[in-house]
Amino acid sequence: MASLTKLKRAVCGFAVGLFCLSTPVVAQTGDWPSRPITLIIPFGPGSGADLVGRLINTPLGELLGQPVIIQNMAGAGGSIGAARAAHSAPDGYTVVIGAVDTFGQGPLLRKKQQYDPRADFDPVGLAFIQPLVLITRKNLNLHNLAEFSDYVKKNQAKMQFGSSGVGSAPHLVCSELIRAMNASVIHVSYRGSAEAMQDLMAGQLDFYCALASTAVSQMSAGNVDAVAVLTRERSAVLPDVPTAKEQGYDIGDFYYWMGLFLPKGTPQPIVDKFNKALSAVLDRPDVQKRLKDFATVVAPADRRSPAYLRRFLNDEITFWAKSIKEKGIEPN
Numbered sequence: 056m057a058s059l060t061k062l063k064r065a066v067c068g069f070a071v072g073l074f075c076l077s078t079p080v081v082a083q084t085g086d087w088p089s090r091p092i093t094l095i096i097p098f099g100p101g102s103g104a105d106l107v108g109r110l111i112n113t114p115l116g117e118l119l120g121q122p123v124i125i126q127n128m129a130g131a132g133g134s135i136g137a138a139r140a141a142h143s144a145p146d147g148y149t150v151v152i153g154a155v156d157t158f159g160q161g162p163l164l165r166k167k168q169q170y171d172p173r174a175d176f177d178p179v180g181l182a183f184i185q186p187l188v189l190i191t192r193k194n195l196n197l198h199n200l201a202e203f204s205d206y207v208k209k210n211q212a213k214m215q216f217g218s219s220g221v222g223s224a225p226h227l228v229c230s231e232l233i234r235a236m237n238a239s240v241i242h243v244s245y246r247g248s249a250e251a252m253q254d255l256m257a258g259q260l261d262f263y264c265a266l267a268s269t270a271v272s273q274m275s276a277g278n279v280d281a282v283a284v285l286t287r288e289r290s291a292v293l294p295d296v297p298t299a300k301e302q303g304y305d306i307g308d309f310y311y312w313m314g315l316f317l318p319k320g321t322p323q324p325i326v327d328k329f330n331k332a333l334s335a336v337l338d339r340p341d342v343q344k345r346l347k348d349f350a351t352v353v354a355p356a357d358r359r360s361p362a363y364l365r366r367f368l369n370d371e372i373t374f375w376a377k378s379i380k381e382k383g384i385e386p387n
Contacts, residue, residue, distance in 0.1 A: 092115075093148060094112055094115075095152070096108045097134070105127060111342065132157070132220060133156060134162075135169075141319075150179065152316075153176070158176075159372055160375050172316075178326075178368065179315035180333050180334065181313075183354065184312045185292065185350050186267050187224060187265065188293060189232065191279065192280075195262075197282060204238075214261045216261060217263050218244055219244075221387075227379070230242070230378075230382055232299070236304075252279075264309075268351060284296045286310060287305070291347075292350040307374075330359070330361055
């Protein structure tokens with residue numbers, strides 16, 4: 056009889072254990088968040104993602120009622136931090152800043168995938184956008200795309216353009232522009248944007264398709280010339296620079312975008328609560344003012360939903376997969 060009693064207790068304990076294991080997140084959803092949240096930034100301190108992350112983490116924490124703690128996880132073009140987030144528990148306590156390079160381009164350029172941007176994440180919302188801008192070394196004296204195109208076609212064999220790495224947004228966007236001009240220019244890959252900008256100002260490079268946050272200060276200082284914003288509409292942060300489309304080259308709409316993503320399987324109430332808090336932070340005038348200092352603007356309100364970011368990400372991956380294939384860039 057004692058053995059039977061022990062068996063019954065064991066079976067009951069096992070059944071309760073199975074129930075607890077099958078519903079750990081759901082049981083806690085109503086209390087979320089009850090402890091600090093980790094915001095993974097897959098780049099180092101001082102990067103564009105780090106700057107905007109540190110601008111929103113405190114007000115996000117205030118709205119959610121728990122601190123949002125930043126964790127920089129740089130390396131491998133942002134894939135280390137993104138992979139860490141992808142493999143975290145889907146309980147709302149780990150969120151990552153995903154961007155065009157880490158989610159839209161980088162995974163297409165690696166043979167060994169550490170994460171799948173679409174399958175491994177639940178989008179929270181698109182948050183920040185900034186344009187890419189074509190800039191040239193100062194002594195080229197090219198002030199519009201007509202002059203630039205003419206110069207490239209005549210001098211392409213001896214020209215060089217830089218980027219912050221093979222497959223980075225500056226590399227792929229400049230390649231799109233060069234292809235539209237039926238030209239071929241040598242690409243020089245750097246470990247980061249700072250090194251590329253330094254060589255551009257020193258005259259070692261001829262041009263660079265830079266993130267606005269990288270270009271604005273050097274443009275203001277007169278160290279480089281801006282030829283075109285590489286988006287279809289003029290930028291609020293560069294209102295006096297005409298677009299490529301205005302100048303006859305409708306090559307695309309190239310923004311460096313960033314959004315927040317949670318691990319796949321995060322309960323929808325948590326995603327929705329996070330999205331609501333994010334949107335409220337992005338609507339704050341002080342946040343928008345600070346972002347403008349980084350040549351960055353917030354995503355429009357109608358583009359901040361999880362559903363929009365999911366569609367947007369899918370379109371970005373489809374576009375860049377086609378572009379990378381057409382350029383003959385092989386994954387490594």
